[in-house]
Each structure stands twice: as C-alpha cells, then as structure tokens.
Amino acid sequence: MRRILTMSLGIFALDQITKLFVVELLDLKTRLAIDVLPPLVNFRMAWNEGINFGLMSGLEVDAMRWFLIAVSIVISGWVLWWGRNFSSWFGAFLIGCIVGGALGNTVDRVVYGAVADFLNMSCCGFRNPFSFNVADIAIFIGAFGLVLFSERLNRRA
Template identity: 55%
Template sequence: MRLAYWTAFWVFLVDQATKYVVVHGMNLMSVMEIDVLPPLLTFRMAWNRGVNFGLFSGFDARWLLVALALVISAFVLIWLHREGGRRAAYVSAGLLVGGALGNVVDRVLYGAVADFINMSCCGIDNPYAFNVADVGVFAGAVGLVLFTGDGKGKGPKAGAKRSGKTT
C-alpha cells in the first residue's frame, strides 16, 4: 500500500505545483492563453465546474463532486488493501487517488478545477484543456482495469477468507 500512497502524494504534488506555476506564476488567469509549442502544446485557461469535458457545468455540484471524489478514492484504497495486486495496480491506484485529490483541492479553493493543458495536432483544433490530475485519474482508472480483477485476492485478508479464518 505504501507504493499507492507515495504515487498519490507525488501526483498530487506535481499537479498542484504545475497549476500554481502556470495559473499564478505565469499569470494564465489574466492572459488566458500562452503558446508553448504551438499548435502541439498551448496553455489555455479553463475553469471546469462540471465533470469531464465540462459536462454538467451548469449545475452547482461542487460539493457533490468533492464528496464523490473522496468516496471513490477511499473505496479504491480499501479495495486494493483487501484484494492486493501487482505493483502496477498500486501505482494505478495512486495515480487515480492523487489526481482525484488534486482536483478536490481545486474545487474547495476555487470552486472549479483549473485546466490549462491544451494539445492540438495535424490541423485539428482541440477545444478542451486538462491538467496533470486529469491525466492521473485517467491513467489510474485504465491501469486498475488492466492490472486488477484476477479474482485471486492477494491482500492481507484474502488468505483468511480462503482458509475460513477471520482476522
């Protein structure tokens, strides 16, 4: 579990540091757009009050989304603690939890998630922005799908379940 916690810590820290540097340090809130390697990489300020791609942003669901992120993070950690898994599963859980907590902090502090990374290519103008936390949540969710669920239950309580003993 230590690997999951450390991964979550570093994803959270990198997410918050990049948001601070770009949004505040580079003053993206005022200039709204900074060309880094156009058109491949542009910093474009977007305050996401909804879920992915701004869905449901018309509703004031800030505290519901904060609670949902915290419940899902706790569930993932408890589940992984009980079931165990390969190193990749712990890293995946850490990516998801660290990203979720990074976005929770934004919602609590700003009322919305600070998205700023915009990538376009090959004549296609991508209108959406994301952040490091979003990458962590996405990669962590994909990793949990790929690296868990073999049904063997390798966690500390799994052996007790198979042998009929309780701990």
C-alpha cells in the same frame, strides 16, 4: 497501503505544483492563453465547474461544487480500500494515480470553486477545444491501467 499512499502523494504534489506554476506564477488565469509548442502543446485556461469535459456545469454551481467534492472523497476512499491489497508497485501506481489525481482536482474545487484545467494539445489541422491537467492524465492512466491489468496485478490473500 504505504506504496499506494506514497504514489498518491506524489501524483497529488505533481498536479498541485504544475497548477501553481502555470495558473499562478505564469498568470494563466489572467492571460488565458500561452503558446508553448504550437500547435502541439499550449496552455489554455479553463475552469471546469462540472465533471469531465464540463458535463453538468450548468447546474447550481455551489451545490454541484460541494456534491462533487463529496463524491471525489468517497470514491477516493473506496478506491484506496479496494486496492489496499495490491502488492506490486504497478498496482500501487495505478491506484495512486486515481486517488492523487482525484484529490488534486478536489483541492481545486475547494480553493478555486472549479477545477483548473490548462493543458491543450492539438495536431494535424484539428483544434482541440478542451483543456485538461496533470490530475486528469493521472486519473485516466490509473483507470485505464486497472481496466487492462486488474486481473494480473498481484494481490495479497
């Protein structure tokens, strides 16, 4: 469990530091767009009040916000409980990615009222309309890794 908590804290810190730097220090929240390595990597400010890709963002904002905060905390707790017996660093990393990412986005909902998304990647004539953040990447890596490798991860009896 210690490994999982360490990984979760690391992912959470990385997410919050990148958001602080890009959204606050580079002032993306007012500038709205910064080209970093166009067209591959750009910062585009997006406030996600819903779930992935803004789904359910048209519903009552404040009620949805607190509902999603509660769901995130419950799911994070369940994932911690479920993965508590993973004995490998890889398993702890995957669980830590999910929990740290989910809690990073939860803090955004508490502080800003929405998740701060800012990374945008496009390529080869395709303009991606969506933005995401480090927490989203971590959650994807953790969930995808668990789907692929959960049967092979070392678990203590």
